[in-house]
Amino acid sequence: MSLRPLYVGIDLGTTNSTAAVFDGEKVTLVRNSAGATLTPSVVRIDARGGVTVGAKARRFLENDADNTRSEFKRLMGTAQSLDFKAAKTSKKPEELAAEVLKSLRADIKEHLGFVPSRAVISVPALFELPQSAATSEAARMAGFEKVELIQEPVASALAAGWSADEKAGSWLVYDLGGGTFDASLLETRDGLLRVVGHDGDNFLGGRDFDAALVDWVLQEVERTQGVTVSRANPKHAAGLRKLKLAVEEVKIELTRATEASLVLSGALEVDGVAVEIDLVVERSTLEAVTSALVERSIEVCKRLLAAHGLGPGQIGRVVLVGGPTVMPALRARVREALGAPFGAGLDPMTLVAQGASIYAATAGLDARAEATMEESGRRVWLQYPAMSSDLTPHVIGRLVDAGQNEGVKIRLSRNDGLWTSPDVALDEEGAFIVTLDLLPRRPNVFKIEARGANGKAIALSPSAFTIVQGMTIADPPLSRTVGVALADDGVRVYFARGAPLPAKRTFTHHTVESVARGSTECLLKIPIVQGELAQAHLCRLVGSLEIGGASVKASLPAGSAVEITLELDRGGHLSARALVPALGQIFEQVAHLLVPDASPDALDATVTAMRGRITELRADAMSRNAERTIGRLTYVECALLDAERETQAARGGDADAGQKARRTLLELDGMLEECEADKRWPELESRARRNLSEAGIWVGQYGSKSEQMLLEEAAQAVEKARAERNAVELQRQLRVVNNLYNACFQRHPDAWAWMFEDAASEADQATDMVRARTLVQSGRKALEKRDMDALRGIVQDLWKLLPVSAQKRRLGHDSGVR
Amino acid sequence: MSEASPVGTNAIDRIRDNPFYVLGLRPDATRQAIERQGTKLLGMLELELKSATSYPTPVGRAARTPEKVRAAMAELREPSRRLEHEIWARLEPEAMPAAPRDVAPIDDEIAPRAGQAADPWPDAFVALGWRAGR
Structure with missing residues (x-):
């Protein structure tokens, strides 16, 4: 067993997989039993249930295709199972990926002399959340206690950057x-x-x-x-x-x-x-x-x-x-x-695995399970960068047990004996901060010692830690926007594309219908979607939180608040939680975290529908002489031929081709939506002009200087988006303008009275008529007394009861929240 | 999509969530100082040190979360975004009176309210060596 930390990285590839180990100074590729660094991602299961992985299995691809599977990485996260006829069994893609990982884990054991318990596994940058979740599940099935995922291009760059001179x-x-x-x-x-x-x-x-x-x-x-x-x-x-x-x-x-x-x-x-x-x-x-x-x-x-x-x-x-x-x-x-x-001297076949192993060091994922064994002594909770480009980073520590902290002094020393920190006293929270001194481009091991007020040594656990001096890697950015689909087909963005991971956010939503206690038919869905477009139906559904009548402690009326928290870890693994304050209940079961099935019939129907839309849009674009839209429609039409070819292959039994067709169609659907937005452009442009001029009046009258400055910035951005004909950006800037407008408008003494009259006029369509009537009556009284604070609360409650169109709700993945 | 940017869209949010204030740095901070400070704050928050859970801004104290610190570091790594934030961070953190009550944040994100986790020990920053003083 190595005395210093070892970090394992795995490139779980579509065709081949590779493992690498980083010791803080250099990366070593792990060779398999055949002496190769590339292990084919192929699994064979014979009639007796015996599993073969790698080159040996690959030899059977041609002659025993019914019992040998490859390229299952493309099906990760789908419900598609792959059959092994001789063994009369079927396996999910993640189960097959787990077999490849088990094989690599065994190779690493041969190489290092111990079974790694932690590792970093690479995934494509554009992997969807269910695919990432399936990869983590494969690692768990392979016996890893903890894994982090890294995007493949980041891993490659990390490996290239580590060996770069400049x-x-x-x-x-x-x-x-x-x-x-x-x-x-x-x-x-x-x-x-x-x-x-x-x-x-x-x-x-x-x-x-x-x-x-x-x-x-x-x-x-x-x-x-x-x-x-x-x-x-x-x-x-x-x-x-x-x-x-x-x-x-x-x-x-x-x-x-x-x-x-x-x-x-x-x-x-x-x-x-x-x-x-x-x-x-x-x-x-x-x-x-x-x-x-x-x-x-x-x-x-x-x-x-x-x-x-x-x-x-x-x-x-x-x-x-x-x-x-x-x-x-x-x-x-x-x-x-x-x-x-x-980049010179970089092996394109193994670079990803090398980068993943270096990333494991930045995440402090020491592969040695035994290394984390508890030592005796007072427990000290340490925070430090496991890898850093900084030569003088900070270590922050805190004694977390109930011992005496008064007079306790902490001292750190580097294990080469050439650097020792001054004695640092603990603060009232039992914490300390020390600036370290690192030797460049190597692992630096530090010993941590404590002495009590009487000068006697106090044993600490842990008593040492390691920092690798090298690179700092910025938090990995989220590759696709994640949000909650709303009942009006909108999306509440929780994490925008590029947001640094890990991330966690909570927003309050309101239910659009009631959930009766004990009813098996009542099910409130909170769909979680991923994508860049403003309409929920154009984003991919990646999971769903569900609140059923059978699980609620009491009936939940429409308009009830639900606090939804979404959390993404560094590898993009999603967890979600819904808290219903009125019930004091938390719902955490994320359902349907799967990439949707792609049946050839459904794919064909989608292609036919899209052809109809193209015809309609082209006629309109021709009448407007909109060349850009015509060009885009021609592209979509050509790409549809590709999707049709893949659909045909799916009919021939190629499940992977079906998934490829599904994704192509989803992307093309997004492009058609952009063409439709183009058709609506004149309307959007005129709305932008109107909203800006209205906001100008209200912000000018009731806004602060900073708000006036913000409006000016937004106006410039609106103008830029208009010039570039960028509908997505224009809508984004209009939201900023509207936010400013609303904030200033609401400062008018009669604003809430006007909004009350507006909401009251629609109360006869409320989802809970009795409650709506009561609210309108209370509102009238508040208005008489000119109690604007009360009126504001009433109007906001009334809004929550106003209905949502059934059609929009269907488009919004049947979302039960707004 | 309705936007839930980590940097608010109204003026008060914009000042309160300015990355320089979140990190407790001034606009002339070097790139390395930003990384070092961000890493340190993340560590302090992970250790649940009260001294790191809020920060002063020109519109009063605000709650600091790991997400805000990460977002602040990411914003300041992007040169053009940094420039924009430098302009909004010209005010000294405690130069202005607290925000008027009627300017409620438009976004309904739930985050620890400023003051909820206010430091019971105002000199903690100095004692922990986080800053020379304020």
Whole structure:
């Protein structure tokens, strides 16, 4: 067992997985029993239930596909189970991922001599919450006590940054994995690594390169042998699988050779006809069929750079990550298009795992379980950065047991004996703060000692701690906005994209209907959604808190307050809680934390509906001569063809293709919504003008100087958004304007009287008529007495009882709160 | 989407939640000082030290939470955002009288109210070596 902390990082990849160990100074890749650092993410279960993982299992992919599974990472977080026919069993994707993790854990044990209990596991930057949750669950099933997740591009950059010579610079991480493409812009300055921005394409990966070559081979087969092989035909699936594996090998061979033979062992059986495949594939062919995919990735990079005011040639380094990035043509094109050199000496296949192990150090996740064993002595609670670029960071401590603190002095010393702190007295809370002195680029172990007022030593637990001097990593940013869907199809944002993690927020909502105690039919849903759009139905439903009639202590009337708390940890793992103050009850069970199923019928229906919307929108755009919208609609129409192709493959039994089609359709739906917003642009623009001028009057009359300044800032931002025709930004700025308007309007002596009359006029539609009538009567009395404080409370209660349109509520994922 | 920005949209919130005030720093703080101070405050909050749970602003004391500290650090790492906050942090933390009562925060986020967790020991910051004094 090592005397100093060891940190484990795992890249749980779509195609291959890797483990690395960081000891505070250097990273070592863990080799598996075959001596390789890459373990194929393939699992086989035989008739006796025996599990094989890695290269051994991969050999069965071709000939025993019914009992061998790969690429299950793409199904993480879905309800999709994968069958193993011989063993007559089925496994969830996270169970299969757990088998891969168990295998890596065993390899680490061989390497280090102990079983790691903690680790950091990488996930794609655009993973949705259910997918992250499934990854954590896989780690738990594999026996890890604690894991943190890290976004793959951050891990790559961390590894690249750790080995970099230059102290400052900007980096673009070009991460083309098996299934996704991520581009991240990072900055290192004064030892702080920060993710400046991120973009990506969830539907672009090495698998698409394989598919492009498979399509070319199929065209050749059709041309030369007159046989059509269809991805939509389940009977062709076995042959296609075989072809895909062979194509993958040819693709790898073409990174070194200029041509390669594609020969299948045995003929493909297609509708009873034997098809021989024996082709010579030239590197130029591979480059031609994949060039559009490479260009797509470059467009993403340019978009990311432009979003941060940069152009090609303005970045210091490009870091390549992922198997497909070894393709010579891809490297040449990326270098040419981005105008920056590649980070030298960085292995694109293992960089993510290396970065994950370094990140484990920043999180203080020592893999040695025994290292945390309790020592005897007074317990001291310590807070310090486990890894820091700062040479003089602080350590903060507090004695947490009930012992005597008066006269106690604390002293810290570095284990090389060359630095010792002055004696520090404890404060009234039993706390102390000491500034440390670190030796650069290595683990620094500090001993902590205490002496009582009588000068006698006091044993402390723990008595030592380690800080690695190296880099500081900024809190990882949230990749997608998270919020609660509201009954009016709106979304209350809890954490905006880019928010630093971990994060926790609480807001008060109000129920829109009553929940009768004991009723099994009453169910109040609080949907949790992820996405950037203002309408709940355009965001992904990632979980739901439910308050059922069977679980409430007493009936809950409509308009009741519910305090909802959402919490995200550093890896983006979500937990949610709803407190109902009127009942004193807390509901914590988050249900349906799954990526929705993608049945081919539902996907087809969505495609048909979207085609209808395109026709309607195009007619309108043509009449307005809106070129931008017409261009966008053409893009959506072309992308729909891709979605249809994936849907066909889903019919052929490819569940992963179904998920890909679902995500494509969701993104395209968002684009159509933007086109619809474009149609509504003139109305939005005129509302902006009207709201600004109204706010100007009220803020001018009742606002403070700061509020007037804020309105001026907002007006400028509105103007900028109008000039850029940015509807999302314009709406955001209008909310700022409206907030200012409301705050100032409410200072008018008659404001609440006006708002009362308005709400009272709608009281006949309230969800609780009796209560609404009582409130209106109380309001009248308050108005007579000019008791505006009371009137304000009454109006706010009345608002909570006003109805929500059933249609909007359906769109808002049946949300029961506003 | 209705916005729930960690930096409030009305003037009082904007001043109260200014990252420099949250971190107890002035606008000329170096990048390293910001990181060091943020890390220290997060540690103090984790240890539930009362001296870290509130901070002075020109509109009175405000409650400090780990989320606010993280958000403040993230805001100040972004050069253009930092510049904006520098402008709003020109006032000395206790230069202005407390906020008028009628200017209620528009956002209904539930956070510890300023004063709820006010420091019972006003000199704690100095005693803990957090700041030279105020």
